Amino acid sequence: MNTVSQSTARYVADYDSIASQLPGSGLSWLQAMRTRALSQFSASGFPSPREEEWKYTNVAPIERKMFLPRRAIPGSVDIGLLGRYRLPDAFTLVFVDGGFDAGLSNFSGLPDGVVIAPLSEALGRFPELVRSRLGGCIESEPHGFISFNTAMFSDGVLVVLPARTVLERPIQLLHVATQPESLCTVRHLIVAENSAKGEIVESFVGQEDLSYLTASVCEVDIGENAAVTLHKFQAETAKAFHFGGIYVKQAQHGRFEHHNCSFGGLLVRSEIHVGLDQASECLLNGLFLGSGRQHVDNHTRVDHFKPYGISREVYKGILDERARGVFQGRMIVHQDAQKTDSNMTNRNLLLSVDAEIDTKPQLEIYADDVKCGHGVTVGQLEEELVFYLRSRGIDEPSARNMLTFAFANEMVEKIEYESLRSLVLEELISRLPQASAIKEWL
Amino acid sequence: MLRIENLHVSVEGKPILKGIDLNVKAGEVHAIMGPNGSGKSTLAHVLAGRPGYEVTAGRVWYQGKDLLAMAPEERAREGLFLAFQYPVEIPGVSNIYLLKAALNAIRKHHGLNELDAMDFLATVKDKTRLLDMDEQFLYRAVNEGFSGGEKKRNEILQMAVLEPKLAILDETDSGLDIDALKIVAQGINALRSEKRAFILVTHYQRLLNYIKPDRVHVLAHGSIAKSGDAGLALELEKQGYGWVEQLADAGA
Incomplete structure (x- = not known):
């Protein structure tokens, strides 16, 4: 039994005073759900490194702080920052410190x-729909962050793509933190009905060098033959704490694609859990950068429940200075999932002797007729490549920077959505040494 | 252009080159031939400055400068080019990006302005046509997923764009079918000039059917066993490398 931290006890004690301000407070089913989640959170607290799935990530620094639920007076939004991260061609919903901001959003x-509706509004307009779906994509036993989010979620989005609808414009969920010690507990629910198709971008940014906590949960329900591409663009501040969980349920022949770009944050945990039905397909791409004392944890879990599923996963990390990265990739091929075709790769570049990566691919295969592979590399740049570039007249530091950039750019190039790709590219370049030189070459 | 004097090179403590002397003048084409393990590729790599090769004795003069004292990038900027036997794949770096970075590094070294983007593209596209390459090649990652022949052609494309003074081609002919070989040879011949020298490192004589060398040197056991004109390559083709190895053994 965990000893629950002081902050956990305070979140629980303070809960009554905020409960009435949370969306859907008049809905008894939701109240019951939140109360249940709160008591789970009260018992467990935030996850501890003693739990196998949290082995490499200690969230004690989060527990030592007390983050505040949404305040009555919103912070002032840095419009310049918002403009930089807003995708010009998307339907955009802006969440300021976890609350939906209609004035800054545009999805007409x-x-x-x-x-497409803020969850606070959707709970009034479509209570039954939300009720039937909320929490439905989370397969595993909810840990502290999920319970915390369920108890506390301050808003989020409901997206429903009706059957056979193709949404041409992507949807951007742009989260911005504007106040110190703020809490961004958003809950997103994305439903793609049979044969529907859509693309969604979750962006997380913060102002100045604020310290705050993002604890978001996004559920994605993919119908038969439907396709969803989800992106995560994480550029939180250097002092921010971030938990972002994505839980995906795929029906037969469904297709899910995820691109996870993790740049910012002091302590970051991304979870992407996907359950596949018969002949569904899932593609997980990840790029994570760490420097300073950043800790970046990527936890992925792919469950092949039925036959003929295909999954492809590639995660790449670049860690500099004293940064620490984690890749935990679980791939579970259940007994029924014959003819599964899955592959998982994690490649890491350590740019300094003090940087560290813990990488743990886990294949659990209970079916006998499957094709599953995995590979992990950890290392420095290949000297062979450095020499090749130098032999073309490029000096050594530039050659190394070019190769580091290339290592990451390979992931960026997998993003088909053009304005997002340029945004990611810009962010990547700004965070690499010799950024100006890389810009010149492009 | 290039003068090699008594060059001795070891790799991981093992002597590979045991006293090479070679004099290459501007405008000349030299072929370095020899059996596997004779040190041909080592020579090419040492000249380009690959790390891991220890020069235990000898000097190399390039355009009056001490070549061995120069960093690999400096050699390249001074006009030395090595076409690799096994060109590396660089995912995430496009060909056009590499060409631009390389050409600008060289131009900067010579105090020249960066090339205008339009002019650069026009020049590069001209060269791709010369080598019968699809323009789309330029936008693909360097050598990624290229066939052996495509990689070799890409090396020649880089050479054509960078316009070196001394080009060293390390077994550029190996693994090429006859059509690819002709295209590559044509690309090389198009670059031949009075101001430019070539060193062709090759195992077989067939490349020399398309590029006529001024001098042929046969390497055996780390030193030049025999030098001659283009006729020597034909002689070798008839007699095989056993013949020169015997000569080398007799000399040693």
Whole structure:
């Protein structure tokens, strides 16, 4: 039994005073759900490194702080920052310190039948729909962050893509932290009905060098033959704490694609858990950068429940200075999942002797007729490549920077959505040494 | 252009080159031939400055400068080019990006302005046509997923764009079918000039059917066993390397 930290006890003690301000407080089913989650959180607290799935990440620094639920007076939003990270061609919903901001959002002109609504509003308009779906994509036993989010979520989005609808414009969920010690507990629910198709970008940014906690949960329900591409663009401040969990349920022939770009944050944990049905396909791409004393944890879990599923996963990390990275990739091929075709790769570049990576690919295979592979590399740049570039007249530091950039750029190039790709590229370049030189070469 | 004097090179403590003397003048084409393990590739790599090769004795003069004292990038900027036998794949770096970075590094070294983007592209596209390459090649990652022949052609494309003074081609002919060989040879011949010298490192004589060398040197056991004109390559083709190895043994 964990000894629950002081902050956990305080979140629980203070809960009554904020409960009435949370969205859907008039809905008894939701209240019951939140109360249940709160008591789970009260018992467990935030996850501890004693738990196998949290072995390499100690969230004690989060427990030592007390983050505050959304305040009555919103902080002032840095419009310049928002402008830099806003995707010009997307339907955009802006969440300021975890609350939906209608004035900064723009998603007018939706095609018929498509629902994009802040969860606070959706709970009034579509309570039954939310009720039937909320929490439905989370397969595993919810840990502290999930319970915390369920108890505390301050808003989020409901997206419903009706059957056979293709949403041409992507949706951007742009989260910005504007106040110190703020809490961004958003809960997103994305439903793609049979044969629907859509693309969503979750962006997380913070102002100045604020310290705050993002604890977001995003559920994605993919119908038969439907396709969802989800991106995560994480550029939190250097003092921010970030938990972002994505839980995906795929029906037969469904297709899910995720691109996870993790740049900022002091202590970061990303979870992407995907459950596949018969002949569904999932593609997980990840790029994470760490420097200073950043800690970046990527936890992925792919469950092949039924036959003929395909999954492809590539995660790449670049760690500099004293940064620490984690890649935990679980791939579970259940007994029924014959003819599964899965592959997982994690490659890491350590740019300093003090940088560290813990990488743990886990294949658990209970079916006998499957094709599963995995590979991990940890190391420095290949000297062979450095010499090749030098032999073309490029000096050694530039050659190393070019190769480091290339290592990351390979992941960026997998992003098909053009304005997002340029944004990611810009962010990547700004965070690499010799950024200006890389810009010159491009 | 290039003068090698009594060059001795060891790799991991093992002597590979045991006293090479070679004099290459501007405008000349030299072929360095020899059996596997004779030290041909070592010579090419030492000249380009690859780390891990220890020069235990001898000097190399390039355009009057001490070549061995120069960093690999400096050699390249001074006009030395090595076409690799096994060109590396660099995912994430496009060909056009590499060409631009390399050409600008060289131009900067010579106090020249960066090339205008449009002019650069026009020049590069001209060269791709010369080598019968699809322009789309330029936007692909360097050598990634290229066939052996495509990689070799890409090396020649780089050479054509960078316009070196001394080009060293390390077994550029190996692994090429006859059509690819002709295209590569044509690309090399198009670059031949009075101001430019070539060193062709090759195992077989067939490349020399398309590029006529001024001098042929046969390497055996780390030293030049025999030098001659283009006729020597034909002689070798007939007699085989056993013949020169015997000569080398007799000399040693």
